[in-house]
Amino acid sequence: MPxxxxxxxxxxxxxxxxxxxxxxxxxxxxxxxGEQAGRPYNPDxxxxxxxxxxxxxxxGGKTVMAAHAVxxxxxxxxxxxxxxxxxxxxxxxxxxQTLKALQTAGHPYRAALEAHYGPGVKVCALEDVAQIAPxxxxxxxxxxxxxxxxxxxxxxxxxxxxSFSEAFEPHFRGTDAQRLAVLQPLPDAVVAAEEAAQxxxxxxxxxxxxxxxxxxNWLALHEPIMIVDExxxxxxxxxxxxxxxxxxxxxxxxxxxxxxxxTNVLYHVSAQELAAESMIKLPIALAEHPQGxxxxxxxxxxxxxxxxxxxxxxxxxxxxxxxxxxxxxxxxQAQNADDxxxxxxxxxxxxxxxxxxxxxxxxxxxxVRGLDGLxxxxxxxxxxxxITVQALREGWDCPFAYILCSLQKxxxxxxVEQLLGRVLRMPYATRRGREALNRAYAHVCEAQFSSAAHAxxxxxxxxxxxxxxxxxxxxxxxxxxxxxxxxxxxxSVEWSEIATTFIAISPTxxxxxxxxxxxxxxxxxxxxxxxxxxxxxxxGLMLVQVRGAKKLEQVREKVAExxxxxxxQQAPASRGEPxxxxxxxxYRTQAQAPLWPLEREAVLETVELDLMTPQAIQLPxxxxxxxxxxxxxxxxxxxxxxxxxxxxxxxxxYGASTITPDDLVRWLDQSLFQKLPDLTQTERRAYxxxxxxxxxxxxxxPLVVLxxxxxxxxxxxxxxxxxxxxxxxxxxxxxxxxxxxxxxxxLVEPDWQHPHLFEAGRYPAPVASRYSGxxxxxxxxxxxxxxxxxxxxxxxxxxxxxxxxxxxxWVRNLDTAPCGFALPTSKGRFFPDFVAELMDGRVAVLEFxxxxxxxxxxxxxxxxxGERWGQTSNGRAVFAWLTQTRDGLTTAAxxxxxxx
Numbered sequence: 001m002p003x004x005x006x007x008x009x010x011x012x013x014x015x016x017x018x019x020x021x022x023x024x025x026x027x028x029x030x031x032x033x034g035e036q037a038g039r040p041y042n043p044d045x046x047x048x049x050x051x052x053x054x055x056x057x058x059x060g061g062k063t064v065m066a067a068h069a070v071x072x073x074x075x076x077x078x079x080x081x082x083x084x085x086x087x088x089x090x091x092x093x094x095x096x097q098t099l100k101a102l103q104t105a106g107h108p109y110r111a112a113l114e115a116h117y118g119p120g121v122k123v124c125a126l127e128d129v130a131q132i133a134p135x136x137x138x139x140x141x142x143x144x145x146x147x148x149x150x151x152x153x154x155x156x157x158x159x160x161x162x163s164f165s166e167a168f169e170p171h172f173r174g175t176d177a178q179r180l181a182v183l184q185p186l187p188d189a190v191v192a193a194e195e196a197a198q199x200x201x202x203x204x205x206x207x208x209x210x211x212x213x214x215x216x217n218w219l220a221l222h223e224p225i226m227i228v229d230e231x232x233x234x235x236x237x238x239x240x241x242x243x244x245x246x247x248x249x250x251x252x253x254x255x256x257x258x259x260x261x262x263t264n265v266l267y268h269v270s271a272q273e274l275a276a277e278s279m280i281k282l283p284i285a286l287a288e289h290p291q292g293x294x295x296x297x298x299x300x301x302x303x304x305x306x307x308x309x310x311x312x313x314x315x316x317x318x319x320x321x322x323x324x325x326x327x328x329x330x331x332x333q334a335q336n337a338d339d340x341x342x343x344x345x346x347x348x349x350x351x352x353x354x355x356x357x358x359x360x361x362x363x364x365x366x367x368v369r370g371l372d373g374l375x376x377x378x379x380x381x382x383x384x385x386x387i388t389v390q391a392l393r394e395g396w397d398c399p400f401a402y403i404l405c406s407l408q409k410x411x412x413x414x415x416v417e418q419l420l421g422r423v424l425r426m427p428y429a430t431r432r433g434r435e436a437l438n439r440a441y442a443h444v445c446e447a448q449f450s451s452a453a454h455a456x457x458x459x460x461x462x463x464x465x466x467x468x469x470x471x472x473x474x475x476x477x478x479x480x481x482x483x484x485x486x487x488x489x490x491x492s493v494e495w496s497e498i499a500t501t502f503i504a505i506s507p508t509x510x511x512x513x514x515x516x517x518x519x520x521x522x523x524x525x526x527x528x529x530x531x532x533x534x535x536x537x538x539x540g541l542m543l544v545q546v547r548g549a550k551k552l553e554q555v556r557e558k559v560a561e562x563x564x565x566x567x568x569q570q571a572p573a574s575r576g577e578p579x580x581x582x583x584x585x586x587y588r589t590q591a592q593a594p595l596w597p598l599e600r601e602a603v604l605e606t607v608e609l610d611l612m613t614p615q616a617i618q619l620p621x622x623x624x625x626x627x628x629x630x631x632x633x634x635x636x637x638x639x640x641x642x643x644x645x646x647x648x649x650x651x652x653x654y655g656a657s658t659i660t661p662d663d664l665v666r667w668l669d670q671s672l673f674q675k676l677p678d679l680t681q682t683e684r685r686a687y688x689x690x691x692x693x694x695x696x697x698x699x700x701x702p703l704v705v706l707x708x709x710x711x712x713x714x715x716x717x718x719x720x721x722x723x724x725x726x727x728x729x730x731x732x733x734x735x736x737x738x739x740x741x742x743x744x745x746x747l748v749e750p751d752w753q754h755p756h757l758f759e760a761g762r763y764p765a766p767v768a769s770r771y772s773g774x775x776x777x778x779x780x781x782x783x784x785x786x787x788x789x790x791x792x793x794x795x796x797x798x799x800x801x802x803x804x805x806x807x808x809x810w811v812r813n814l815d816t817a818p819c820g821f822a823l824p825t826s827k828g829r830f831f832p833d834f835v836a837e838l839m840d841g842r843v844a845v846l847e848f849x850x851x852x853x854x855x856x857x858x859x860x861x862x863x864x865x866g867e868r869w870g871q872t873s874n875g876r877a878v879f880a881w882l883t884q885t886r887d888g889l890t891t892a893a894x895x896x897x898x899x900x
Contacts, residue, residue: 007429008816009273009764010065013054014072016267017252021076024050033264037768041264045240046251050077052266053231053253055767058421058464059280060269062254063098066227067112069252070143073225074116077250079711081117081667084222085143086246090230092147098229099125099145117141126150129215130167134174137222144219148234151216151242161215162188162245164204168213175221183211183220187245220247231255235262256464268767271470272784276764276819278431280424281402281440283761287478288452289445293341293407296443297332300405301354303441304330304384307402314434323428325379326437328402331419332387335407343368343387346407350385360384376400388419398422403441410444410455417463420456438761441478453498457561467767471564476574497531498569500562502555506545514538533566534559536774564783567776571783572809573760579781579809580837581755582821582845583877585869587737587746595751598824600729603736604678607728611679611687616724617694622716661692664707668692671714676721691717726827730861733826738864749872756821758811758835764819771812777802785812793884793891794833797848800892801834806899807844810836821845823865830862844878844899845869848891851883 006014016036023032029050033041054069056062066087074083087102089095101109102123113121121141122132129144136142150161172180183189189211196204211217224246228234231253234243243251258265275282289296307328315324334343341349343363350356359382362370376383377399386398401422410416423440432438444452453475460466460474505511505528507519516532528542539559546552568574586595587602596602610616668688669681676684695701695713706713736746758781765786773790779802789795801810814820815831822829823845834846845866853859863881870879880898882891889897 006064006068007061007277007279009269009277009766010061010068012766012816013056013065013267013269014068017052017054017069018072018076020052020266021050021073021250025077033266037264037266042262044262046244046248049248049251051251051253052264053255053258055256055258055265055268056254057256057269057271057274057466057470058417059425060256060274061279062229062256063101064108064112066229066252066254067102067109069227070113070141070225071116073250073252074141075711078223078225079708082138082141084137084219084224085141085227086219086224086248087143087145087227088148088151088229088234089145090148090233094229095125095145095147099123102143102145113141113143126161126215129218130165130171134171137171142222144224148228148239148242151245152236152238162212162217163214164191164207164212165214166203168215168218171218172211172213179221180211182223182247183217186217186220186247187241189217189220189245216245220245223247223249225249226251228253229255231263232257232259235259257462270765270767270770271466271474272761273764273766276762278426278429278438281426281438282424283474283476284420284424284440284442284456285478286442286444286452286456286475289443293335293445296405296407296445297346297349298354300330300332300403300441300443301350301356301385303403303443304328307436307441308384310434310436311432314432314437318433320428320430323430325377326427326432327376327381327384327400328437329376329383329398329400330385330403330405331398331401331422332385333404333406333408333416333419334387334389336389341407343389346387356385357382361387363387365389399425399427401425402437403443405443407445410452410459417459420459421464453565454500454561457565461561471561471568475565475568498562498565499529499531500558502528502530502542502558504546504551504555505542508541508545511541511545514541530562533776534563567783570776570778572779572781573758573763574783576760577781577809579758579811580841580843581752581757582835582843583750583752583755583869583873585748585823585865586751586754587748589746591747595749595753597751597754598737598746598748600733600824600826600828603729603733603826604725606736607725607732609678609725609728611683611721611724612690616720617687617690619691619695619713619716619720621719622695622713659703659707661689661696661703664703664710665689665692667710668714668717671710672718675718687721688717730826734861737824738861738868748868750869750877752876758821762819763811763814764816765814775799779807779809781809781811786814788812793850794848797846797882797891797895798834800895801836801846804895804899806838806840808837808839810834823862823869825858825861825865827858830865832866838878838899842876842878844880846880846882846895846898848882851885854883 020029020032020036023036026032027035029048029052030041030043033052054062054065056065070083070085074080074085087098089098098109101107102113104110105119110123113123117140121143122136123143123145124132126144126146132142190209191204191207191212193208196208199205226243226246226248228243228251232255233239234253253263255263271280271282274280287299289299311326311328315326318324332346334346335341343365347361347363350361351358362374362383362385364371364386365388371386374383375381386401404416404419404423406416406419408416420442423442426438442456444455456475457471460471466474501520507526507528511517511528512519516530516534517538518529518531519526520529521527530538530542534542539556542559543552543555546555573579585598587598588595665685665688669684672688673681673684679687692706695706696703735744737748739745760782763782763784763786765782765784769787771785771788771790773788773795775790775795777785777798788798798812801807811834813831813833813835817829820831821835822831824830832845832847834848836844836846838844847862847866849859866879866881870877878898880894882894882898884891886894
């Protein structure tokens with residue numbers, strides 16, 4: 001089965017999880033988390049058991065990430081080929097959907113498991129656990145899908161999962177007492193004397209002080225990997241107790257809205273990352289309709305018709321295959337039954353007044369279930385309008401939802417975030433050729449854009465997992481967007497300024513005199529209204545008037561939200577300004593040859609890697625030292641203690657005399673074939689055999705120990721091959737690319753036919769690395785900046801670029817493809833710090849380096865590549881290598897010289 005391709009942010013989050021698991025093995029979860037996340041780890045309430053969270057906003061694909069996380073944690077934390085995982089979800093509806101997907105061949109969730117464990121992986125519900133034969137546990141991967149409610153209760157006797165069950169007799173009968181001892185300290189795991197006395201059947205009399213034969217105890221015996229979906233629902237004492245009873249070895253939480261004080265967020269995905277991967281539509285084109293609901297409804301219908309026309313043209317032009325058909329749908333949030341426009345009245349209005357065919361409208365409420373049985377993505381489905389009030393059926397998906405029209409006030413409407421989440425999702429997770437189909441649309445009955453934007457921002461932040469900095473690129477007034485092709489771009493207009501009302505702040509004379517501050521009377525009480533960016537000084541004047549830690553934090557959060565919305569208005573990308581194309585680097589093998597993209601892979605094709613040399617088969621960083629009945633594995637100056645081999649936790653019986661070196665080679669080949677794709681199976685097997693024989697016969701490591709340390713061995717082999725490949729690539733890269741006078745070298749030049757494009761809405765800045773300082777960068781192309789601290793030399797360099805009179809606008813370049821600009825190197829790609837468009841039309845690539853890196857060989861290689869790129873551009877491109885001081889020049893003087 002083909003490997004599922006993860007989105008970049010999904011892979012980055014899983015990479016962070018794997019790195020944490022490896023580090024936690026050696027350093028413990030607290031130290032590993034602190035080093036990786038940059039903040040303290042909260043060990044409560046699970047102590048030494050790692051418990052971390054991946055924060056994935058609505059529409060980010062949490063479930064597929066969880067499916068990939070199971071084998072990752074099995075490998076990196078449990079070192080097992082046959083893990084036991086307990087997958088907890090918040091409701092029975094989600095449980096049924098998740099279980100079906102994980103059991104269905106060909107489904108992406110199932111495929112993620114089968115890629116590691118083959119079709120024999122077992123996925124079951126709680127009621128089927130006893131049906132898995134005892135010998136299969138520890139030899140096949142087992143995933144149990146359940147709701148947290150199945151385990152969350154005060155009295156264990158009230159839940160079958162904790163009750164004594166004779167169905168588990170074959171399982172417990174074959175388990176030795178030493179293994180069962182792990183259950184003794186767990187809450188309510190053993191049979192108490194009082195419990196046995198109350199047992200009318202007398203079954204428990206002989207089990208006093210011993211673990212029950214129960215489903216929960218059988219799972220706990222295997223120290224399962226725990227996946228907790230929508231984990232913010234499990235932050236209660238009952239939930240903690242339930243999780244402890246299952247004796248997890250690792251707890252992975254996934255949620256959009258974690259509870260900050262009680263959650264160890266390891267990785268946080270941003271809205272920009274989702275949009276760059278075409279998971280959600282951005283921005284939300286927000287249109288306010290102060291005249292009332294009739295105007296909002298009419299505008300929503302008109303938007304649907306225009307979008308559908310765009311979708312038909314897009315399908316005809318796009319060549320999307322089976323992902324071409326899109327029929328944009330409006331989700332109406334009608335008013336409540338006792339208001340003017342409840343669902344049925346809205347349906348009649350659409351039919352009678354706007355002449356919409358009745359079969360294009362469905363009502364989905366608690367009483368009317370018009371969506372049941374409908375496949376909205378089918379071509380023969382006529383539905384274009386869905387009317388609801390509170391919330392749609394849990395787990396229901398609407399792949400073609402594009403337009404939210406709320407007849408309720410956003411600030412008071414319940415469950416509007418659920419409808420908004422449906423509208424944000426991109427059909428097929430595929431970007432469309434027509435820009436209008438890459439946006440979401442919201443028509444609301446609000447008096448002004450500022451209040452509507454704030455209400456929408458509150459929903460996005462408080463209920464959907466986004467942050468104030470996300471909102472800066474998520475909301476735009478519809479009036480400023482050229483929505484459809486037949487419309488000419490709107491002329492430049494002044495956006496209505498973001499105005500935020502701060503109710504709890506008294507208007508002192510100093511505050512009233514500050515720029516952008518006004519005072520209005522509401523109900524006889526003065527209220528402070530602020531427009532424009534709120535500086536640190538202005539925020540200080542506001543906070544002086546606030547009492548109480550909670551109110552202070554609320555004002556700070558509101559200031560951050562306000563400034564984010566203001567930033568969205570000011571950024572060049574938000575105003576529709578284009579960014580000049582930035583050429584990539586290409587090469588020709590001779591003067592008249594085609595220009596090919598210059599990439600590391602092209603260099604590697606000229607290299608023949610010999611892995612059968614004595615140097616190649618040695619693993620200098622890999623050492624194994626026996627310590628009583630355990631082993632210490634040393635890997636590149638770090639080490640981890642392994643427990644003795646346990647047949648219940650590993651798929652191969654490593655204690656048996658039948659294990660052979662060939663068995664280990666086959667396992668290594670299966671584990672590494674995707675990570676060593678440029679080797680044929682014959683080459684790979686020969687190399688792995690040579691490595692294993694060297695360790696067995698030259699280093700004297702016992703086979704049983706190598707088998708137990710197989711995951712660390714595979715990791716070190718992968719690293720060793722990468723080192724050898726880097727050495728060969730570096731030598732060839734210097735000969736072919738950097739030595740311009742070499743007759744055997746390539747002709748290198750910028751490729752203007754295939755440039756890198758910086759596009760609005762395509763700036764996936766990770767949450768953890770985004771700039772959040774007070775200083776404003778008005779020329780930065782996007783509303784947010786990636787990877788920039790609010791002080792230091794690099795920050796000062798960014799200020800110089802932003803202020804420079806020859807710079808039109810600039811980008812803090814991302815260090816990931818495809819949204820970041822890169823130049824090739826022998827190791828892969830080099831992502832410069834800054835890219836600017838100059839007033840005269842040139843483009844400039846600027847890299848800032850501290851003095852300690854100036855003589856580093858790889859840094860020198862990057863500088864030489866950049867200089868070749870600039871020197872061969874015929875004056876159309878500039879490359880500058882900036883430092884704090886160089887040749888007696890300050891950073892500012894170096895920048896002046898480069899941009900002259």
